[in-house]
Amino acid sequence: MEQMGQYLGAGLxxxxxxxxxxxxxxxxxxxxxxxxxxPSAAASQTATLFIGMAFAEALGIFSFLVALLLLFAV
Amino acid sequence: MFSLLQQAASTAAETDTHAAPANAEAAAAAAAGQGADAAHAVEAAGAAAHAGEAAQSAGMPQLDVSTFGNQIFWLLVTLAVLYWVLSKVALPRIGAIISDRQGAITGDLMQAEEFKKKAKDAEAAYGKALADARTEAGKIIAAQKAEIQTELNTAIDKADAEISARAGESEKRIAAIRDSATADARSVAREVTAELVRAFGGKADEAAIDAAVDARLKGAA
Amino acid sequence: MATEADTGLAFHPMEQFVVKPLFGDGPIYWYTPTNATLWMGLTLLAIIALLVFGTRGRAIIPSRVQSIAEMLYGMVHKMVEDVTGKDGLKYFPFVMTLFCFILFANYLGLLPKSFSTTSQIAVTGVLALMVFVGVTVLGFVKNGTHFLGLFWVNSAPLALRPVLAVIELISYFVRPVSHSIRLAGNVMAGHAVIKVFAAFAAIAWIAPLAVLGIVGVYALEVMVCIIQAYVFTILTCVYLKDALHPSH
Structure with missing residues (x-):
């Protein structure tokens, strides 16, 4: 039952x-x-693009981390 | 799927439990070997036990606190060496290479600029020479034209003179012909008159005949 | 499913991240040479090979290796200059160290059987904490109490400022967490997903899909490696800029 909770939590x-x-x-x-x-302004904004993508992606990584913690560390 | 994961988890747990006693044994052996250093033995045993605990409880090796000290120590060593190498050797060298190249490029560009200037000068000289040649040619052409014109003029004048001379001569000849024609006509008229007078039995008075003929001819003419 | 599990299908996606001693399997003390040590050392050697031995010729017309080294140099140099300004160039060697270490560790971690040091939270945590502590100290040394203006948004209405200050303060202290977890999480996630696909490859009828999946994830990882190194460095530059010019 407890394990089931873990897996469900990881999936969620x-x-x-x-x-x-x-x-x-x-x-x-x-x-x-x-x-x-x-297009002429695009090149100067690639750094901002990557920063924005990194910030957005970090939250996904956090949830992935929560899943991993539930699976393996609890 | 679910059972499969469970199986995996249980096998992982099994391997961990196998590993943990081995660690503990090794630590104990090490402690026994060193013997006298009791504090060290305790520490080692504690570390081993801790490692075993962590391995058992945490499936995530990243959260195994017992390895943190090791990783951090070696990381700091690596970073220190890397920083030293980069800041003392690599980066100054690459910076020097790049600035050298920049210098070479600007030097080459300046040289190219100079060459360009030279080419421009040469072009200007060429253009000037061309213009000079043009004016020279124009001058020559004008001179030639003037010469031809004068020649032409003299020729025309000459021709004109000749023509007028010839015309005068012809007029003279025509006048002579006309004069001779009138003289002929008078002599013919006088002779005819004299013959007529004689034929009528008159005596031809030459002077009277001349006067009469002249008067007639004057009237006719 | 159960029968397949019996035939040896086993998931050990996290096993690759275990820190093991290089010689024997005694306990790990702080000085024990481990696989982490080995791969950090290899990272170091690879960087030195590229940046020091690759530029040995000091050629005006660069060789292939030298031009790669120059490209890395130019990229990080431009990044530091663009983001932090001219006065940030003093910290260029530090940023370059971080970038090279993360990039090479990421790529070496992609080799089969290797150990990716940047997947360890301890490692990325130390990197992020170095940046965090360094930037905070630098901010106070350079600007004194004026550095606290970073949290006091003067352009906002007065009533909102305390609220914003709290938010800014929290986001400031979350920085090292997200900074480190982002890198470790990305690398770990990629490696773990590859391992999961690899485990699926043991089942015959699904193996082609699994192999395709591995190829796809690996390609993604190749991209993620450089992007994460880039992001880590550019965020370092952004934090550095905040420390040098704290005006909002």
Whole structure:
């Protein structure tokens, strides 16, 4: 029963990764649409793009970490 | 799927429990070997026990606190060496290479600029020479034209003179012909008049005939 | 499913992250040479091979290896200069150290049978804490109490400022956590997923899919390695900029 809770919790935590995926996709998509409108300004914003993607992705990694902790560390 | 994961977890736990006693044994053996150093033995045993505990409880090796000291120590050593090598050897060298290249490139660019200037000068000289040649040619052409014109003029003048001379001569000849024609006509008229007078039995008075003929001819003419 | 489990399908996705002593299997003291030591040393050697021996020729027209070294140098140099400004270039060797270590550790970790040091929270935690403590100390040394202006947003309405200050303070102290967990989590996740796919490859009818999955995840990991190194370094630069110019 306890194990079942762990696995269920791990699986639920993985839903968080979907949010991160949406977030990263949003960042990249908006960057692309902006870059297509004004390609000359695109190159200067790649650093910002990566920072934004990293921030969005970090939350997904956190949820992945929660899943791992539930599976292996509890 | 569920049972499968469970199986995996249980096998992992088994291997861990196998490993833990081995660790403890090794630590005990080490402690026994060193014997006198009791404090060390206690410490080692504690560490081994701790490691065993951690391995048993945490499936995530990252959270195994017993290895942290080791990792941190070696990480700091690595970073220190790396920082020293980079800041003392690698980065100054690469920076020097890049600035050397920059210098070489700017030098080459300046040289190229100079060459460009030279080429421009040469082009200007060429253009000037071309313009000079053009004006020279124009001058020559003008001179030639003037010469031809004068020649032409003299030729025309000459021709004109000749033509007028010839015309005068012809006029003279025509006048002579006309004069001779009138003289002929007078002599013919006088002779005819004299013959007519004689034929009528008159005596031809030459002077009277001349006067009469002249008067007639004057009237006719 | 049960029969397949009996035929030896076993998931050990985390086993690759275990720190083991290199010689024998005694307890791990702080000085014990472990696989972590080995791969950190290999990282160090690889970096030295590229950046020191690769540039031995000091050629004006670079060889292939030298141009890679110059590319790395130029990339990090430009990043530091763009993000922190000219006065941040003093810390360029430190940033370069971080970038090279993370990049090479990530890529060496992708080798089969290797140990990825950057997947260890202890390692990335130390890296992030170094940045955090260094940046905080630097901020106070350079700007004194003016550094606290980082948390007091002057452009916001006065009533909101205390609330914002609390939020800024929290986000400031979460920095090392997210900074380290992001790197370790990314690397660990990739390696663990590859291991899970590899375990599935033991089942015959699913093996082709699993192998394709491994290839795909590996390709993703190749990209993630450089992106995470880049992100770690650029965040370091951003924090450095906050310390040098704390005005919001």
């Amino acid at each position: 935590a993985c839903i968080g990764m979907a949010g991160a995926a949406i977030g990263v996709g949003n960042v990249a998509g908006n960057y692309l649409s902006g870059a297509l409108r004004n």
